[in-house]
Amino acid sequence: MIIIDDVHFAYDGIYPALRGVSLQIDSGERVAIVGANGAGKTTLVKHMNGLLRPQQGRVFVNGRDASKLSVAELARTVGLVWQNPDHQLFLDTVEKEITFGLRNLGYGPEDTRARCERTMSILGLTDLANRSPFSLSGGERKRVALASVLATEPQVLALDEPTIGQDAKQKENLSNLLMELNANGCAVICVTHDIEFVIEHFPRTIAMSEGLIIADGQTNSVLTNDRVIEICSLSTPELTQASQALNQRFPEVSPRLTLVKELEDAIIKIFGGV
Amino acid sequence: MPLVEFVDFSFKYLGSDNLALRKIDLRIDEGEYIVITGPSGCGKTTLCRAINGLVPQFHRGYIAGHVYVDGHDTRESRVAELARVAGLMFQNPANQLVTLNVAKEIAFGPENLGVEPDKIRARVEELIETLHLEHLREKHPHEMSGGQQQMVAMAATLALEPKILVADEPTSNLDPKSAESLLAILSDLNRDGMTLVLVEHRLDLVSRNATRLVLMDKGSIVADGPPRKVLSLPICEEIGIGIPKATQVYKHLKRNGCVLSRVPLTGEELAISVEEACNK
Numbered sequence: 001m002i003i004i005d006d007v008h009f010a011y012d013g014i015y016p017a018l019r020g021v022s023l024q025i026d027s028g029e030r031v032a033i034v035g036a037n038g039a040g041k042t043t044l045v046k047h048m049n050g051l052l053r054p055q056q057g058r059v060f061v062n063g064r065d066a067s068k069l070s071v072a073e074l075a076r077t078v079g080l081v082w083q084n085p086d087h088q089l090f091l092d093t094v095e096k097e098i099t100f101g102l103r104n105l106g107y108g109p110e111d112t113r114a115r116c117e118r119t120m121s122i123l124g125l126t127d128l129a130n131r132s133p134f135s136l137s138g139g140e141r142k143r144v145a146l147a148s149v150l151a152t153e154p155q156v157l158a159l160d161e162p163t164i165g166q167d168a169k170q171k172e173n174l175s176n177l178l179m180e181l182n183a184n185g186c187a188v189i190c191v192t193h194d195i196e197f198v199i200e201h202f203p204r205t206i207a208m209s210e211g212l213i214i215a216d217g218q219t220n221s222v223l224t225n226d227r228v229i230e231i232c233s234l235s236t237p238e239l240t241q242a243s244q245a246l247n248q249r250f251p252e253v254s255p256r257l258t259l260v261k262e263l264e265d266a267i268i269k270i271f272g273g274v
Numbered sequence: 275m276p277l278v279e280f281v282d283f284s285f286k287y288l289g290s291d292n293l294a295l296r297k298i299d300l301r302i303d304e305g306e307y308i309v310i311t312g313p314s315g316c317g318k319t320t321l322c323r324a325i326n327g328l329v330p331q332f333h334r335g336y337i338a339g340h341v342y343v344d345g346h347d348t349r350e351s352r353v354a355e356l357a358r359v360a361g362l363m364f365q366n367p368a369n370q371l372v373t374l375n376v377a378k379e380i381a382f383g384p385e386n387l388g389v390e391p392d393k394i395r396a397r398v399e400e401l402i403e404t405l406h407l408e409h410l411r412e413k414h415p416h417e418m419s420g421g422q423q424q425m426v427a428m429a430a431t432l433a434l435e436p437k438i439l440v441a442d443e444p445t446s447n448l449d450p451k452s453a454e455s456l457l458a459i460l461s462d463l464n465r466d467g468m469t470l471v472l473v474e475h476r477l478d479l480v481s482r483n484a485t486r487l488v489l490m491d492k493g494s495i496v497a498d499g500p501p502r503k504v505l506s507l508p509i510c511e512e513i514g515i516g517i518p519k520a521t522q523v524y525k526h527l528k529r530n531g532c533v534l535s536r537v538p539l540t541g542e543e544l545a546i547s548v549e550e551a552c553n554k
Contacts, residue, residue: 167314169514235450238519242541
């Protein structure tokens with residue numbers, strides 16, 4: 001679906017943000033990208049929909065060389081939801097904001113309206129359709145930004161820090177939505193510091209540092225790696241801390257557990273249950 | 275005398291249909307470390323604003339009941355006076371930064387309170403050191419990342435040497451390492467006597483040091499007590515707050531008939547409880 005081949009990029013040509021990044025993301029995957037501030041995470045996802053073009057190396061989307069495609073063409077395939085919704089929103093009603101992208105991609109008026117209504121209903125925005133995005137709360141604005149991208153039904157959805165400012169319930173709604181899109185074949189890529197969110201929902205994690213990929217593999221292996229945690233300024237997942245503490249006392253418990261259920265089963269086993 | 279006391283206090287913002295706070299009774303004593311949590315829109319930010327008088331002095335609206343801060347009724351006191359007692363760190367740091375560099379930003383508050391220049395200089399240096407801001411010294415606040423702005427806003431608030439620090443989601447823009455380091459600094463200041471009121475979602479990071487956890491929902495306080503006790507209540511799941519994972523494991527085990535002697539807040543505590551249960 002997306003192939004990034006030895007991509008280099010420096011802002012203003014002198015501040016290196018990507019220093020030779022290669023990866024492949026297949027259709028239907030859920031991939032998290034983690035790393036300290038300034039690691040190059042956002043720069044990387046901006047290459048996936050052509051907002052940035054590699055200064056060296058190549059990007060392929062759906063088997064086509066991205067350098068031969070316009071941002072508008074790429075946007076049909078890869079939808080990018082920005083970290084700060086205020087950088088993305090600019091129209092005076094929620095509805096206009098959502099239909100803007102659809103009209104630009106050439107959908108007819110009826111199709112546009114249907115898609116807009118469906119997306120608003122999924123994201124609980126129907127009642128806010130005529131409000132100005134700037135009169136909404138931070139969490140609501142984030143949902144409008146997401147809606148304007150979702151309405152175009154991209155094959156790949158890339159989100160930059162979607163959980164900031166969202167409480168536990170809203171996070172659950174967001175993850176339900178992402179799971180559903182993914183079940184329908186949409187690949188989901190998420191840049192985030194929220195490792196608990198990653199553990200619960202993303203089977204694959206890519207860790208970045210100083211413009212390079214330092215680990216790429218199964219989430220429960222990447223995020224329980226002490227070196228990755230250290231270099232990426234992350235903290236060890238809460239349950240991995242618990243499983244490490246248990247492992248010191250009960251060596252039969254793996255020190256790399258990540259889920260509530262795994263810990264629960266391990267403790268029941270210690271107590272002699274099955 | 276309590277440092278802060280809410281007496282049957284309700285508040286509704288001008289132009290809003292709903293009460294932001296409903297019949298709040300809350301007493302905060304000197305030296306406490308209180309964490310306030312609850313779903314978005316439950317009234318946490320309004321409660322913070324009521325402690326330093328921004329509600330009702332700056333944010334106008336319908337009021338019933340009273341809030342007393344260090345004995346002053348916030349309806350009758352000026353925000354500037356209350357600021358000497360209660361320092362408020364805003365949720366969005368960009369809304370509170372006003373000057374051209376870090377040192378000026380930190381000095382701005384004490385200068386306005388008429389603190390002597392020598393004392394201000396010393397305080398600025400001390401805060402730059404404590405909060406590890408040396409590398410930002412010459413940077414313009416608006417060129418900084420969200421996380422860096424948050425640290426500077428914290429320094430500027432602490433420069434007023436408030437008796438009580440009220441911080442509204444002080445770690446929301448910080449990466450996990452920086453969040454842990456800031457919370458450790460605040461916890462130290464509390465140990466040295468500063469009263470602390472934090473709005474925070476990351477309960478795994480704050481519950482161990484906090485003396486009380488106040489849970490809010492739809493403008494009301496729905497639970498208030500020691501963190502272990504509040505987190506073990508079923509209402510946490512009902513209103514949807516993110517409780518520490520170690521506490522979740524404890525609750526799951528309990529549902530399956532396996533009760534540990536104490537509610538754990540961290541992985542280490544969970545492991546200790548399991549070990550104790552085995553030795554019995």
